[in-house]
Amino acid sequence: MFTGIITDIGRVTAVEMRGDMRARIACGYDMAGVELGASIACDGVCLTVVDKGADWFDVDISAETLSKTNIGANGWSVGQRINLERALRVGDELGGHIVSGHVDGVAPIVSAVREGDSLRLVLQAPAHLARFIAPKGSVALNGTSLTVNEVDGDRFGINLIPHTQAVTTWGEAREGDAVNLEIDTLARYVARLAEAG
Numbered sequence: 249m250f251t252g253i254i255t256d257i258g259r260v261t262a263v264e265m266r267g268d269m270r271a272r273i274a275c276g277y278d279m280a281g282v283e284l285g286a287s288i289a290c291d292g293v294c295l296t297v298v299d300k301g302a303d304w305f306d307v308d309i310s311a312e313t314l315s316k317t318n319i320g321a322n323g324w325s326v327g328q329r330i331n332l333e334r335a336l337r338v339g340d341e342l343g344g345h346i347v348s349g350h351v352d353g354v355a356p357i358v359s360a361v362r363e364g365d366s367l368r369l370v371l372q373a374p375a376h377l378a379r380f381i382a383p384k385g386s387v388a389l390n391g392t393s394l395t396v397n398e399v400d401g402d403r404f405g406i407n408l409i410p411h412t413q414a415v416t417t418w419g420e421a422r423e424g425d426a427v428n429l430e431i432d433t434l435a436r437y438v439a440r441l442a443e444a445g
Contacts, residue, residue, distance in 0.1 A: 249335065249336045249346060249347070249348060249349075250289045250294070250333050250335060250336055250347040250348070250349055250388075250391070251333070251336055251340070251341075251342050251343055251344040251345070251346070251347060251393060252333070252344030252345055252347045252386075252388045252391060252392055252393025252394075253333065253343045253344045253393060254331045254332065254333055254391060254392055254415060254416045255332060255333050255334060256275050256276045256277055256332040256333075257276075257329050257330070257331060257332065257415075257416065257417060258273040258274060258275045258290065258329070258330050258331075258332045259273065259274045259275075259327065259328070259329055259330075260272070260273055260274075260324045260325065260326055260327065260328045260329075260330065261273065261274050261304065261326060261327075262326065263323075263324050263325065263326060268308050268309055268310050268311060269308070269309040269314060269319070269324075270298075270306060270307070270308055270309075271306065271307055271309060271324055272304055272305070272306050273290065273304060273305055273306075273307065273330065273332070274303055274304045275303060275304065275305065275332055276303070277303075277305075277332075277334065279300045279301065279302055279303065279304070279305060280302075282297060282300060282305065282334070283297070284297055284298065284299070284300065285297065285298075286334070286335065287334075287335045287349065288305065288307070288332060288333070288334055288335070289331075289332065289333040289334075289335075289347070289349045289391045290307065290330050290331075290332060290391070291317075291318065291319070291330045291331050291390045291391050291417075291428055292317075292331070292347070292349065292351055292388050292389070292390050292391030292392070292428040292430055293309075293313060293317050293319065293349060293351055293391075293428060294348065294349025294350060295307035295308075295309065295313075295349075296308070313351075316351055316352075316353065316354075317351045317354065317428050318354050318390075318426040318427060318428050322425075322426050329417050329420070330390075330417065331390050331391045331392060331416050331417050332391075333391055343393075344386070344388075344392075344393025345386040345388075345393050345432060346433050346434075347388045347391070347393060347430060347433075348430065348433060349391075349430070350430065351428045351429065351430050352374075352377055352429055352430050352431050353373070353374040353376075353377050353429050354374070354426045354427065354428060354429065355371040355372055355373050355374070355389070355426075355427050355429040356371065356372055356424060356425065356426050356427070357369050357370070357371055357421060357422065357423050357424060357425045357427060358370050358371065358372050358403065358423065359423060360421060360422060360423045363407070365409075365410045366407050366408060366409055366410065367407070367408040367413060367418070367419075367421065368397075368405060368406075368407050368408075369405065369406050369407075369408065369421060370403055370404070370405045371389070371403065371404060371405075371406070371427060371429070372402055372403050373402050373403070373404060373429060374402075374429075375402055377429065377431055378399075378401065378402035378404075379439065380431040380432065380435040380436060380439060381396055381399055381404050381431065381435075382396065382399060382435065383396055383397065383398055383399050384396065384397075385432055385435060386432045387404075387406075387429060387430070387431060387432060388428075388429070388430040389406070389427050389428065389429060390416075390417065390418075390427055390428050391428070392412065392416055392418065394406045394408075394412075395407075408421070
C-alpha cells in the first residue's frame with residue numbers, strides 16, 4: 249500500500265526487453281534499507297525490486313502491466329524522470345489517500361493551462377472508469393494523490409500547486425501526455441455495494 253505522497257524522483261537509466269521489460273532506476277533512496285522483493289511505486293505502478301545497488305534498483309515489468317499503464321503506452325526511455333514512493337509502513341503518516349499501485353487505466357491530458365503559479369489540467373478517463381471519479385474525491389495520477397476539482401462526463405480537472413510541481417514530475421506535464429490513473433479504492437467499493445443493491 250502507498251499514500252500517493254511522492255518521496256523521490258527517479259531516473260530511468262536502462263531499459264531491456266527480455267520477454268518482459270527490465271528497467272534500472274536511479275534514485276535518492278538509501279538502498280541499503282531496501283530489501284530485494286520490496287515494493288516501490290514507480291509513476292504509480294507497484295513494482296518489485298529484483299536487483300539493487302547503492303543508488304539504483306531494477307524492476308521487471310510484465311506484459312500485463314505494460315498493456316494497462318503508460319509504460320506500455322509511452323514506453324520508458326533512458327533519462328526519463330518518474331515519481332517514486334516506497335511502500336507504507338505501519339505507523340507512517342497517511343498524508344494522501346490509500347493507493348494500491350494497481351493502475352486502472354491510462355488518462356490522457358486534454359488541456360494544460362497555467363493559472364497563476366498553479367497548473368490546471370483536464371484529463372479524460374477511460375469510459376468504464378469515469379463513474380468512479382467525483383468532485384472533491386481523490387485519484388492517484390502517476391502515483392500522486394490528487395483532489396478532483398470538477399467532473400464533466402469522462403473528463404475531470406485537477407490543480408497542481410507549485411510545491412507539487414517542484415517535488416514531482418508534474419512540473420513537466422504537457423497536453424497529450426498519457427497518465428497512469430488509479431481510482432480511489434473507497435469509490436470502487438461504494439460502487440460495488442450500490443450495484444449489489
